[in-house]
Amino acid sequence: MSKVSIAKGMRDFSALEVSRRQYIIGQIKQVFENYAFQPLETPSMENLSTLTGKYGDEGDKLIFRVLKSGDFLKSVPDNLPRDAHKWSPMVSDKALRYDLTVPFARYIATNRNDIKLPFKRYQIQPVWRADRPQKGRFREFYQCDADVVGSDSLFQEVELMLIYATVFEKLGLKVNIRISSRSVLNGLAAYAGVADKFSTFCTILDKVDKIGEAAVMQQWIEMGVTPEAADQIRIAIGTRGENAFGAMEKFREMDKALADLRFIIQQFENNFSGKASLIFDPSLARGLDYYTGAIFEVECPDVAIGSIGGGGRYADLTGIFGVKDVPGVGISFGLDRIYLALEERNLFPVDVNDGPQILGVNFGEKADVKTFGLITQLREKGIRSEFYPQKAKLKKQLDYANQLDISYVLMMGEEEMANNSIVLKNMRTGEQKVLPQDVAEVMNAI
């Protein structure tokens, strides 16, 4: 007998959790669709070669590879030394989806003749990563992405920012959307004289929230930035919003980027009047391997949970698959963290997990089929209803109703059988009503 357990880093979702996740997904979907994004689903497994080499060395290690079926050792040469790295592509030719972006690029590449640009798709599916499980980090989790490809128009950035703001408004969560641009970072690195070490420069900047400004400056100086330049940049990246535009204007090579950011923010503000704010934050550094234009990140100031969404513009989505000139821009929602934020702020609607409203008590004999008939009619009318499957003590059945948080029970005892009536008991108030055995009467009374 195996001692059974759930696999490491994996989760079961109970009815309440499924319903709450569906609630969040439903809100996101509705806004995506109002903005004319259409759903796409790609398969869980892709050819291994589609995924490897797309996420950097660290990412490659985290891809879950699927063992070939049958004799998976067949194509391993007899004399090949036992090196997992060499064996891996011989014993495995498929892998699990690691994100939604590469499969989307693969979809566009394989369907390029049928797709009309601009093409707006949203995709809400699980992805898998062989990360070491820890609090809040799982090996299977959902991504909720919206991307539009085939146009450079800044209206698309505006739309995506409005989508963020509208979704979080509907969810009741106050958010700050931070926006900046790859060109802003390029300009800062050029000013610092380390344009050739751009990615190191940005990796250091990205740590500012964790290690503080002084340590960031120290590391920049160690990589060759003069103390004076480092200090100028330090001051500039400490600014936000209108001040940040002012502070950035002294740096070269970012006039176009700043004008673009101004347009995006201006149009956002013209078209959104809710709680979310969109703020230029020159300290933002993310996704630098692929983003080429605007970059975004969403934070929830009331919950210490980190980023709950992010995205940016890329110049070339499908070049890796031989299809050139497909620029795009996209955003992602972090479902798990949004869930935790709503839970912490107590923002889930109370009726998000509607269990049954009515329980038909089973007194056996002929009352059972009569009660069952009424329950079936209630179900047909869309009332979520339960019927206790076998005769049992009334107390046991009422306990069951309470455990399932059921509001009403229907009881047909001997007396009710004799005079064609039924008792409706309100489990909250204890009140009982005697009604005719008629579905319309029951519906009126609940």
Added chain:
Amino acid sequence: MSKVSIAKGMRDFSALEVSRRQYIIGQIKQVFENYAFQPLETPSMENLSTLTGKYGDEGDKLIFRVLKSGDFLKSVPDNLPRDAHKWSPMVSDKALRYDLTVPFARYIATNRNDIKLPFKRYQIQPVWRADRPQKGRFREFYQCDADVVGSDSLFQEVELMLIYATVFEKLGLKVNIRISSRSVLNGLAAYAGVADKFSTFCTILDKVDKIGEAAVMQQWIEMGVTPEAADQIRIAIGTRGENAFGAMEKFREMDKALADLRFIIQQFENNFSGKASLIFDPSLARGLDYYTGAIFEVECPDVAIGSIGGGGRYADLTGIFGVKDVPGVGISFGLDRIYLALEERNLFPVDVNDGPQILGVNFGEKADVKTFGLITQLREKGIRSEFYPQKAKLKKQLDYANQLDISYVLMMGEEEMANNSIVLKNMRTGEQKVLPQDVAEVMNAI
């Protein structure tokens, strides 16, 4: 540059396909919930030991195993001969969900102290099988299951039959639900004198639709059934409904089973008045490895597509995981085949894939931000709307509207800019209206 393709046996689902699948799933979910089934989701990966040995030797071969991360060769002894069967559990310790039943049993076993019986759950998730792909058979497909565990009551069979009937009524698909019982098959095998070769007896019976009665009789005779007994059984299993009850009464050991089937059918007929029929069919043989009571299968007489659903009662779901005495009964819907049946019968609602209704034409200059503003307001009102992202020739933008099957376009040319109006064009009729630049006016006019 990799020549990229989708993995074998895998599918992408376009917007129309996603929407149609969601339509079917939505109908099924709603009925499940009206019958007080609650959602459960289990992870895509289970520990390998949870899945192996549960599906027979053939099933075991079709389980997709996930390669261990990192040095997956570490626990393979140096001198172990290259035998995939021996290596497999050393290089893999996780596997992909093969069905929804074993993970459900694992869930109950791992949560047995928190679950209140009877426990009704539905689960709608993909499963993976390393089958050879062929027309209509895929390596990733959805199962839609509802099971109730913890009670022997026949009302649960009745509920599940009503769920089948109600779902297919809502989908507009006429179905026949075939019902029989493990005990009926036991009784026939006993009558044939081959109770000790029960599963062979049933496997032959199960082929009757493919190979015909004569071949079935021949094979039974080859396994030791007398020609006379085989002929009696042949006649009996050719009957249906009330005739089948009559024909079965001559066989031993099935009185209780026949009474149960009568109860289920009677209660079904008392409580359902739509197009689906529930018919006793003694030739039905399915799931004999685990079903112990009633067995069901759903067919669609108007579409040559085979079974679109099935299920049955089992005496012991979780014994494999050390938790005794959890009987249950469940049904499954075959999403892919239901999809094909609805497609063939042209039964999908036309509005199941609502793309955008309105396109805002982009004439650049200042008309763009004004038109964009109106489109944003329409989106806030729940009207699915698109905005053409950049200035382009009108014809190109109208073509785009037509390609996306958009009903209306909004156009703000120089004249409209001058007098604060906007043109609403109906793309179906060609009719144009001049309206004030006001969202309420636009909504009234569409």
